[in-house]
Amino acid sequence: MRTYAITGAALLALTLLSYGVSRLDLGGAEMPVAMAIATVKVGLVAVYFMHLRHAPAGERLFALSGLVMYVVLFGIAATDVFLRRTTGFLPQ
Amino acid sequence: MTPTTERHAGESYLGGERTLRSWLTTRDHKRIGLMFLIATSLFLFVGGLFALLLRLELLAPRETLMGPMTYNRMFTAHGVVMVWLFMIPAIPSGFGNFLLPLMIGANDVAFPRLNLASFYIYVAGAVVALFGLFMGGADTGWTFYVPYSAQTATAVVPVLIGVFILGWSSIVTGVNFIATVHTMRAKGLQWMQMPLFVWAIYGTSVIQVLATPVLGLVLLLIGMEHLFDWGIFDPRRGGDPVIFQHLFWFYSHPAVYIMVLPAMGVISEVVCAFSRKNPLSYQAIVIATVGITFFGFLAWGHHMFTAGMSTFAAGSFGILSMVVAIFSAIKVFTWTGTLYQGSISLKAPLLYVLAFLFLFVFGGMTGVAVATMSLDVHWHDTYFVVAHFHFIMVGGTLTAFLAAVHYWFPKVTGRNYPETWGVAMAVLVFIGFNVTFVPQFLLGNLGMPRRYYDYPESMQWLHVISTGGSWLLGIALLTTVLYLAWSLRHGAVATDNPWHSAGFEWRTASPPPPYNFPGSPALHRGAYDYTGQEPPEGPAALP
Amino acid sequence: MIPASADLMRDVLFLPEAASRQARDIDALHFWVISATMLGALAVGLTALVFLVKYRRMGDRPRPTRFIALPVKYELAMAGLLLGLFLAWWFVGYRQMIALQRAPEGALEIYVTGKQWMWKFASADGPDTVGVLVVPAARPVRLLITARDVVHSFFVPALRVKQDAIPGRYTSLSFTIDRPGSFPVYCAEYCGLSHSRMWATLVALPPEEYQRWLEGAVPPAVGEAGGNADIAGGRLGEREAISIAQRGEQQAARYGCLACHTVDGQPHIGPTWRGLFGSERVLVTGQRLVADAAYLTQSMMRPMEDLVAGYPPVMPTYQGQMEPADVAAIVEYIKSLRHDAGRAP
Amino acid sequence: MAEHAAHFESLARQQTAARFAMWVFLASELLLFAGLFFLYMCYRLYWPAAFASGVGHNHALLGTVNTIVLITASITVAMGLRKLQHGAPRAAFRLVATTVLLAGLFLVVKLTEYGVHIDEGILPGGRGRYFAEGALPGEAAFFTLYWLTTGLHAIHVTVGAGVLLVMAWRIRRGTLRAAQLELGALYWHLVDAIWIFLWPLYYLTGGAPK
Incomplete structure (x- = not known):
């Protein structure tokens, strides 16, 4: 119960932090900071609430696999989308 | 050898309750597997019929049998039926269902009710998709490229919804099989002792679970685009059709491995059983299976080399495609080496394996060729690519499917098929296949684009040969169905292990009893152990 | 590979004639790859048979x-060796791919527009055509390809080139045809009902004949291509009375560009177009870039992205409102207003 | 009730299998959203200004309230599960029921927000007054993705809440095993995790507040 309370408090604190930070003018750092906080939060949910901490290897493997597929899709496709200089009418 | 089937007749999964109701409400993985096999085979013939009609239209340039509208709908129907109603479910949901529990010494899959649900989801998806295909029919090709698929006036939406539903069947079966392999293995059966077919189905299931939802979503998005014109991919509103292609191929390239991995699993089993040998390297095949499962996800962009991708992305996808090909090469090498110093019996299943080896190597190597970027620029969207993927899917998956049908026919039905017919049709399939698709490589070189019902006259004679081959292939498949149907009633009653195979699935009666193994299964000898004096025979003695 | 055996291989493999240096290079790689493929399949098949x-x-x-x-x-060692072979092919293929995309200096730029179900061609100084693309032989050509409706693909088997025509975007393709001749062009990406008949002809003319074509004569090769029964849909477009730059001027007026941009060198709400093309621009971000065709089209589609310092951010986007051909025409018009216009490019 | 299915050798094994399958299914569910997140990334890259403007237009406060609601719901369901495991069904029932109520609250807030959007003339596909009155190009894409992503997520919230409602009822009747509640809780945490990413993408990252 204590673990859940601490985790919960941390999540709520991070939520407020994320909201607070978004009211500042961070410019280009805004998105990375927001995503970093979100990642930490999801990590807390997965490890403590979803018991990944004590989960058997198989469950960890599949928890990870979803994540890996995100990295694959975003990582490789981004090399096209970012380097292509986009959809515009760009005869390059 | 005593015909043990008589002994177990009352106990077999086919016996007991024989009413239609008992089949439709069954939770026995063997009955569900058999229903999948029957349904998918039916669709093989539906899709095959479309293929024959398409080939007939292509016998001569210009409009002959059908106009462009009919032709466009028909090649879409051919693609949709063959990919989603036959190729993807046939071996995993059919043979996978039947064999997976038997091969890991389990009573059933982990979630039998879910398994039955998967079958009904499949049927529902098939009905919706076919409804769309016949009531108007989509004319987008199975790739549903935007913006065309969002604009066409044909019945795209029911087809999309049908495929979406089929995707759920695929996911549910995948989840079920993964859980089964992880949690239902017989006591003491380690991962590195599992039959290779199980590894193949496992890898397939992982792809099904992780790739299919992406396709499902993107199909829904096109559906909405078609119905409501929301402009998600519409360039006039700043959308990007190439993003659709990325998302589509993120599923559909791994989907190629959904079709091919199980076929590879079949080949691994049949090669060992008919050469009475352990695989040349069990580890190598496992490594290759896992490698294909993972790297298969990284190569999708080679379908888009001419789509104006960034050169860097194209190059990356090119390299990754080469890496995937290597894993297939490892498997081919291992299968061929397995024959070395074997005790080879040349039966129909092994003939299909030989056909597979030859066709798959050629198909796979042309795959490496089309992954070579500058060459693909010429071949992309031509008959060369059509021939290449038919070599993989028909020359690979279909021959493996036929090998599986013949190898496990006694297991599933308790009868033998007529060997002479089997051998004859295997040869005819091989010949018919080559006559059909080798000319298509040459047509591709000539520059014949795919999805053309019309073409310059100079290309005609190659089309004529190809069409002739398609009829040979059609005849061979039809004959196969006829003699298999005949042997259901009139085939010789099979022994429990007619091939003297060491495979785990043969260590129970043929056909197996409802809960597979009387008592706990005897898996103390490896699934590829042919070194002993007598191979395991019949229901293994309990320890 | 010596030329004679290359021709033999081409016949064996049913490859059409190779009309450019790049096509022959690609064919050379093709022969290696396909020979290895067939040998590999045969070796495996034969080994299996022997066993x-x-x-x-x-x-x-x-x-x-x-x-x-x-x-x-x-x-794994065997796999490593094979991977080495594959990567060698990849390396050669990648370089050839880059070569296909790189536009040589002084290339003749032609705008290609695919629409259901025809190909339209427009260049700066020649007449617009439908179904017949006329280019000079032995001179680099760069195609800027787009589509009006759905995805098409511009495919010239004789040049071993293919490039998707994507609505909302320009893709490009470069080649230099060795010698005069006429070559079939197909649409390779399925685009609907008459996809199978979306054909055109590429006619390469000797330089002097090409010059006459620019001046208004229709050389026999072009006329034939237009009347070739095998390549239906190949017909000459109505000869445009005005050049593409003149059309750009009309379109600029029609879309209201000239309300904010002058053509006489005076800055107005937006920068003047006189001398704009090829000049260096300083953005609000401090970044500097050269106003080339890419920059100009980008500015029409996404004006807010690369704002030039000193002007209010008021330009509306023309994404989806202007036809690609009009965009091209306006770019050509701006090009014609550069300070050195009239001199050799 | 404590009987396990005939094809499993023990209840423990059946429960292991079920939880494992749930994880596999969650990985699959996670990827259902991948396409939408991917579209967001691409289009945000194409239309940075429009996306910032769109995010700025959404109600950051409502979104944050909803985030807190969902996270609290995650805490209560996790605690409810622990209570049930420790044989305190009454406390477990209260906590799970709270989760369902919080899910309801989330949906109410979300629907209110949808109502505001409809009033402002922001509909999917760039329909409505807001876009007619000169929104930035690309804002239509932003709001279409907004509707699709939050809509899909809301469907998941509804399903998760429905499942937990049935489970709460069964806890009260004493017919639910902790292992079964765990499956529902896992699903619920996933719904929460997806929202944790949705929230900054659609409510917070709008650049400097005006």
């Missing part, structure tokens, strides 16, 4: 076999 014959079972009694396991490292 089959040598180790076939006599009688029906199965005999036990030896346990033979090859250590994985040998398999």
Whole structure:
């Protein structure tokens, strides 16, 4: 119960932090900071609430696999989308 | 050898309750597997019929049998039926269902009710998709490229919804099989002792679970685009059709491995059983299976080399495609080496394996060729690519499917098929296949684009040969169905292990009893152990 | 590979004639790859056959076999060697791919627009055409390809080139045809009802004939291509009375560009177009770039992205409102207003 | 009730299998959203200004309230599960029921927000007054993705809440095993995790507040 309370408090604190930070003018750092906080939060949910901490290897493997597929899709496709200089009418 | 089937007749999964109701409400993985096999085979013939009609239209340039509208709908129907109603479910949901529990010494899959649900989801998806295909029919090709698929006036939406539903069947079966392999293995059966077919189905299931939802979503998005014109991919509103292609191929390239991995699993089993040998390297095949499962996800962009991708992305996808090909090469090498110093019996299943080896190597190597970027620029969207993927899917998956049908026919039905017919049709399939698709490589070189019902006259004679081959292939498949149907009633009653195979699935009666193994299964000898004096025979003695 | 054997291979493989240096380079790689492919398949098939014959079972009694396991490292070594071969192909293929995309200096730029179900061609100084693309032989040509409606693909088998025509975007393709001739062009990406008939002809003319074509004559090769029964849809477009730059001027007026941009060198709400093309621009971000065709089209589609310092951010986007051909025409018009216009490019 | 299915050798094994399958299914569910997140990334890259403007237009406060609601719901369901495991069904029932109520609250807030959007003339596909009155190009894409992503997520919230409602009822009747509640809780945490990413993408990252 204590673990859940601490985790919960941390999540709520991070939520407020994320909201607070978004009211500042961070410019280009805004998105990375927001995503970093979100990642930490999801990590807390997965490890403590979803018991990944004590989960058997198989469950960890599949928890990870979803994540890996995100990295694959975003990582490789981004090399096209970012380097292509986009959809515009760009005869390059 | 005593015909043990008589002994177990009352106990077999086919016996007991024989009413239609008992089949439709069954939770026995063997009955569900058999229903999948029957349904998918039916669709093989539906899709095959479309293929024959398409080939007939292509016998001569210009409009002959059908106009462009009919032709466009028909090649879409051919693609949709063959990919989603036959190729993807046939071996995993059919043979996978039947064999997976038997091969890991389990009573059933982990979630039998879910398994039955998967079958009904499949049927529902098939009905919706076919409804769309016949009531108007989509004319987008199975790739549903935007913006065309969002604009066409044909019945795209029911087809999309049908495929979406089929995707759920695929996911549910995948989840079920993964859980089964992880949690239902017989006591003491380690991962590195599992039959290779199980590894193949496992890898397939992982792809099904992780790739299919992406396709499902993107199909829904096109559906909405078609119905409501929301402009998600519409360039006039700043959308990007190439993003659709990325998302589509993120599923559909791994989907190629959904079709091919199980076929590879079949080949691994049949090669060992008919050469009475352990695989040349069990580890190598496992490594290759896992490698294909993972790297298969990284190569999708080679379908888009001419789509104006960034050169860097194209190059990356090119390299990754080469890496995937290597894993297939490892498997081919291992299968061929397995024959070395074997005790080879040349039966129909092994003939299909030989056909597979030859066709798959050629198909796979042309795959490496089309992954070579500058060459693909010429071949992309031509008959060369059509021939290449038919070599993989028909020359690979279909021959493996036929090998599986013949190898496990006694297991599933308790009868033998007529060997002479089997051998004859295997040869005819091989010949018919080559006559059909080798000319298509040459047509591709000539520059014949795919999805053309019309073409310059100079290309005609190659089309004529190809069409002739398609009829040979059609005849061979039809004959196969006829003699298999005949042997259901009139085939010789099979022994429990007619091939003297060491495979785990043969260590129970043929056909197996409802809960597979009387008592706990005897898996103390490896699934590829042919070194002993007598191979395991019949229901293994309990320890 | 010596030329004679290359021609032989081309015949064996049913490849059409190769009309450019790049096409012949690609063919050379093609021959290596396809030969290795066939040899590989044959080697595996034959090995399997040999084993089959040598180790076939006599009688029906199965005999036990030896346990033979090859250590994985040998398999991986074999795979490594093969990967080396594949990567060599990839390396060559990648370089050729880059060469296909790189536009040579002084290339003749032609705008290609695919629409259901025809190809339209427009260049700066020649007449617009439908279904017949006329280019000079022995001079680099760069195609800027787009589509009006759905995805098409511009495919010239004789040049071994293909490039998707994507609505909302320009893709490009470069080639230099060796010698005069006419070559079929197909649409390779399925685009609906008459996809199978979306054909055109590429006509390469000798330089002097090309010059006459620019001046208004229709050389026989072009006329033939237009009337070729095999390549239906190949017909000459209505000869435009005005050049593409003139059309750009009309379109600029029609879309209201000239309300904010002057053509006489005076800055107005937006920068003047006189001397704009090829000049260096300083953005609000401090970044500097050259106003080339890419920058100009980008500015029309996404004006807010690369704002030039000193002007209010008021330009509306024309994404989806202007036809690609009009965009091209306006770019050509701005090009014609550069300070050195009239001199050799 | 404590009987396990005939094909499993023990209840423990059946429960292991079920939880494992749930994880596999969650990985699959996670990827259902991948396409939408991917579209967001691409289009945000194409239309940075429009996306910032769109995010700025959404109600950051409502979104944050909803985030807190969902996270609290995650805490209560996790605690409810622990209570049930420790044989305190009454406390477990209260906590799970709270989760369902919080899910309801989330949906109410979300629907209110949808109502505001409809009033402002922001509909999917760039329909409505807001876009007619000169929104930035690309804002239509932003709001279409907004509707699709939050809509799909809301469907998941509804399903998760429905499942937990049935489970709460069964806890009260004493017919639910902790292992079964765990499956529902896992699903619920996933719904929460997806929202944790949705929230900054659609409510917070709008650049400097005006």
